[in-house]
Amino acid sequence: MNRALADVQSLPYIPTPQASKETILEIKGLSKQFTVKGKALQIFDTLSVSIQTNSFVSIIGPSGCGKSTLLKMISGLESPTNGEIIFEGKLVSGAPKGMIYVFQQYTKSIFPWKTVIENVEFGIKNMTKMPKKERREKCGEYLKLVGLEGYDEHYPSQLSGGMQQRLAIARALICEPRVILMDEPFSAVDAMTRAKLQQLIMKIWEQIPITILFVTHDVEEAVFLSNRVLSLRKSPGGIENDLQIDLSHPRHPIETREDQKFVDYSQRLFANIFQQEADVT
Numbered sequence: 001m002n003r004a005l006a007d008v009q010s011l012p013y014i015p016t017p018q019a020s021k022e023t024i025l026e027i028k029g030l031s032k033q034f035t036v037k038g039k040a041l042q043i044f045d046t047l048s049v050s051i052q053t054n055s056f057v058s059i060i061g062p063s064g065c066g067k068s069t070l071l072k073m074i075s076g077l078e079s080p081t082n083g084e085i086i087f088e089g090k091l092v093s094g095a096p097k098g099m100i101y102v103f104q105q106y107t108k109s110i111f112p113w114k115t116v117i118e119n120v121e122f123g124i125k126n127m128t129k130m131p132k133k134e135r136r137e138k139c140g141e142y143l144k145l146v147g148l149e150g151y152d153e154h155y156p157s158q159l160s161g162g163m164q165q166r167l168a169i170a171r172a173l174i175c176e177p178r179v180i181l182m183d184e185p186f187s188a189v190d191a192m193t194r195a196k197l198q199q200l201i202m203k204i205w206e207q208i209p210i211t212i213l214f215v216t217h218d219v220e221e222a223v224f225l226s227n228r229v230l231s232l233r234k235s236p237g238g239i240e241n242d243l244q245i246d247l248s249h250p251r252h253p254i255e256t257r258e259d260q261k262f263v264d265y266s267q268r269l270f271a272n273i274f275q276q277e278a279d280v281t
């Protein structure tokens with residue numbers, strides 16, 4: 001069994017969510033321009049930021065400021081107009097190995113015609129040297145990790161939205177990425193399911209060494225989950241706020257939100273975004 005995964009399953013609680021000082025991802029002088037109806041639309045202008053290994057960084061900001069575009073450029077789905085993105089010392093020029101993107105519409109990440117276990121197995125289809133039995137066992141471990149034990153033979157249509165998103169997460173994690181990029185992954189589910197998914201992703205990050213970049217519209221979600229929040233500014237955007245979130249772990253869905261520091265971080269970030277939106281309308 002994968003050692004990191006074994007840790008998650010067998011140990012009661014080991015708080016290891018410390019981001020290292022090492023840089024896994026470096027964004028240098030990034031600019032992005034789209035042309036819309038013959039007019040230039042400048043999204044970023046010389047944005048630079050370093051992301052530390054094993055950090056949980058949320059990206060927030062006013063609507064249309066470029067959060068998704070930034071994630072797409074990091075994942076190689078979009079090219080920058082200028083500047084560089086360096087992942088583990090290498091220039092990103094296509095989909096980098098070791099980085100995985102989880103879409104907001106989880107249906108984009110899973111195949112409806114495959115069963116739950118086949119969907120997860122697809123994530124390691126390249127590991128052809130691994131015997132099928134071993135592959136299946138590995139898939140079972142990841143399904144257990146995300147709370148989908150016993151649903152192996154179900155089809156995605158037989159699962160709730162939250163369960164489908166869990167499946168998308170298992171499918172991403174089984175590839176053992178060093179970085180996972182999540183673009184509003186919980187926005188399509190109800191509030192309770194969202195809270196449970198937040199707990200799940202938090203548990204995974206606390207105990208598996210992984211760097212998470214998480215785009216959300218929800219300031220409180222960003223503060224609750226992250227050890228750092230990057231709040232972007234309206235186009236041509238840059239970083240408006242770069243905030244370290246100093247809240248203890250494990251984070252509790254109710255108690256953490258009652259912490260005065262949580263309230264202060266959330267209010268400060270919310271007020272700034274609200275002001276930016278107000279300046280436009």
Ligand SMILES: Nc1ncnc2c1ncn2[C@@H]1O[C@H](COP(=O)(O)OP(=O)(O)OP(=O)(O)O)[C@@H](O)[C@H]1O
Nearest residue numbers: 034035036041043062063064065066067068069070
């Ligand atoms: N392929 C594209 N071609 C032209 N314009 C684009 C393209 N992709 C994004 N844009 C524009 O770039 C801007 C930033 O879009 P993006 O989706 O990255 O913002 P966002 O901050 O994620 O938005 P939201 O908060 O509304 O989800 C928007 O004005 C959008 O219309």
